[in-house]
Amino acid sequence: MKQKWWIGKVAYQIWPKSFADANGDGIGDLEGIIGKLDYLKDLGVDIIWISPVYRSPLVDQGYDISDYYDINPVFGDLETMDRLIAEAKKRDMYIIMDLVVNHCSDEHEWFQKAMKDPDGEYGKYFYIAEKKDGKLPCNWRSYFGGSVWEPIPGTDKYxxxxxxxxxxxxxxxNPKLRQEIYKMMNWWLERGIAGFRIDAxxxxxxxxxxxxYEPDRDDGLVYIGRMLEEAEGIGEFLEEMKHETFEKYDAFTVGEVFNDKESELREFIGENGHFSSKFDFAPEMCGKHGGWYEHETVTAEMYKNAIFDSQMTTGEIGFLSNIIENHDEPRGVSRFIPAEDLSDTSKKALACAYFFLRGIPFIYQGQEIGMENxxxxxxxxxxxxxxxxxxxxCLDAGCTKEEALNLAHTFSRDNARTPVQWSDEENAGFSSHTPWIMVNPDYQRINLKSQLHDPDSVYAFYKKMIALYKDPQYHDTLTFGRFHPFEREQKNLIAYERKNGDQTILVLVNFQKEPQTVRFSSKDQNAEWKVLLNNTDIVDRNGDQITLCGYQALVVTCD
Incomplete structure (x- = not known):
């Protein structure tokens, strides 16, 4: 692919409500983000994705937008947003915003007008229908449970x-609705944001x-994703949106895309794709089946196969955005590392396994200090x-309240939404006021202040990874280099090569607590090795083999 300004950058997601509270009301805000820009710059971040800060009743934490042209007062105002954009630019950093345009809030002006006149102009901005033969238009289940259809009071419509x-x-x-959306997007791009993360x-x-469709539960409904399997023609909408907005501003766009088909990959993120990138959700889908009570525990092999399959499928078509967690998932270290093995060493191993994959590395707030569920x-x-x-x-499926609560401990999105643990002071240094959601009780053990000057901390390891990723000597290989699995069949070994011309970088991660030995071919055996990154102080190499201790992660050049 041609060099784009966003290729080779490191991205960081901020969940504003829990990032940093500057005004002491217990809720994170834009001033709090501005106050942490130097911290993010020092960490090595280039692109900052800010989850929704638009005006909203916050039923779904800002993903229910009542005014796309204003900032929710709990976060600040437009003047503060403009200052955030300007302060980021001073530091050669870029702000991207969440674009939530599959839906809006029922408090949005459009919907309010639609409810007053469902058959009028604004009624056509939404999907409004009547029952047929006493039945709802379809039996789709919403993502949050129950039918997708809601009655409109005083009418026979839904x-x-x-x-x-x-x-x-x-x-x-409705083409008129689409033009309203494009107008709003361009308004934000004109204000100076660098692009969008595109929701749902x-x-x-x-x-x-x-x-x-055939019901998949006793409620007679079916998961809405079943419909998406058959929906055709989304590319026409996305191409129109790109031409009307993104490409006019050379914007960076990353799509939240769960249901694309492999045959559509080039259309989505290829040279002339709909988006710059899309998130790789394959590891996030590991072990997921139906309700939480049906989920499997993720193993090292499941995780490895998920990320490797994505890398092999994508190849050099485009750039994935790689994550281990976000605001919609539990903490990655608690999900992908067995509880009995959770340590700074294993957290670094997981970080190393994902960070050097081909694509754009995304870090979620608090991930860089190893925050847990x-x-x-x-x-x-x-x-x-x-x-x-x-x-x-879970309760309906027969789980006890204790079992259902334990499943929430494991899988709830709120695991990632607790306040960032800046220090061991009251409220983890997040706020002088009691936060809107509880602080993780482990904040006195896990916090930035205790790690900031510790060369062996998780935070220090993230800084080292980012510095290596940006090192001019290796940056082209770690950015554009081809991905090749290494000894994929070896159990609990996550290893791969990044190749670019004559340079090869090898990532070796022993994803288990027991040591294991890795053997090399005669060609690899005779290569000149240089250790670029190591989460231990051990390098146990003997001829054609190397023994990795438990959860050891090594990055080496072997030219």
């Missing part, structure tokens, strides 16, 4: 919502006309609406 009932889906089949974008194309005492302590639904599903 509106569609793929997510919460207070998040009505926007009707992308696959959902904008529905399989029409509405139809039922949080055991909320009671289900009432959770805030996330998805967690409430999954908890109910």
């Amino acid at each position: 509106y569609l919502h793929s997510f919460h009932r207070k998040q009505p889906d926007l009707n992308w089949e 974008i696959i959902n904008i194309k529905k399989k029409l006309p509405f139809q039922d 949080c055991d909320f005492p009671d289900i009432s302590d959770y805030d996330d609406i998805s967690t409430m639904d999954e908890y109910r599903v």
Whole structure:
């Protein structure tokens, strides 16, 4: 691919509500982000993705937008947003915002007008339908549980919502609606943001006309993803959006794309793709089946096969955005590392395994200090609406309250939404006020202040990884180099090569607590080795083999 400004950059996701509170009200804000820009710059971050800060009733933490042209007062105002963009630019950093256009809030002006006149102009901005023969238009289940159809009071009509009932889906089949969206996007790009992370974008194309599918639970409904398997033609919407917005500004765009087909990969992220990149969610999908109670424990082999399959499928078509966690997932170290093996060493091993894959490395706030899942005492302590639904599903499936709560401890999105642990001071240094959601009780053990000047900390290891990634001597290989699995069949070994011309960089991660030996071919045996990164102080190499201790991660050149 041609060199683009965003290729070779390191990205960082901020969940504003839990990042840094500057005004002492217990809620993170834009001023808090501005105050941490120097920290992020020093870490090595280039691109900052900020989860929604638009005006919103916060039913789904800002993914329910009531005004796309304003900032929610709990986070600040437009003037502060402009200052954040300007301060980032002073540091050669880029701000990208969440683009949530599959749906809006039921408090948005468009929807309010649609409810007053469902058959009028604004009614066509949404999916509004009536029952037929006493039945709803289709039996799709929303992502947050229950039917996608919600009655419109005082009428015999219903509106569609793929997510919460207070998040009505926007009707992308309406060209006037699409132009309103493009106008808003360009308004933000003109203000100086560098692009968008694009939320739930696959959902904008529905399989029409509405139809039922075979139910997959006793409620007679079917997971809405079943419909998406048959929806065709989304590329037309995405190409129009790109031409009307992104390409005019050379914007960076990363899609939240769960349901694309392998044959569509080039259309999505190829040289002239709809987006600059898309997240690799393959590892996040590991072990997921139905409700939480059906999920499997993720093993090292499952994780390895997920990331390797994605890398091999993508090849040099485009650049994936690689993650181990985000605001919609539990903490990666708690998900991918067995609880009994969780340590600074194993956290570094997981970091090394994903960070040097081909693509754009994304870091989620707190990941760089190894933040872990949080055991909320009671289900009432959770805030996330998805967690409430999954908890109910577990109870309906026969789980006890204790079992359902333990599953929430493992899988809830709120695990990643607890305040960033800046120090061991009150409220983890996040705020002078009691935070909007509980602080993880482990903050006195895991916090930035204790790691900042510790050369063996998880934080120090992330800085070393980023510095290596950007080192001019290796940057081209780690950015453009081809991906090749290394000894893939060796159990619990996550190893791969990045090759670019005559340079080869080998990543070796022993993803288990027991040592294991890796053997090399005669060609590799005679190569000149240089250790670039090591999460231990041991290099046990003997001729054609190297013995890795438990959760050891090594990055070497072998030219």
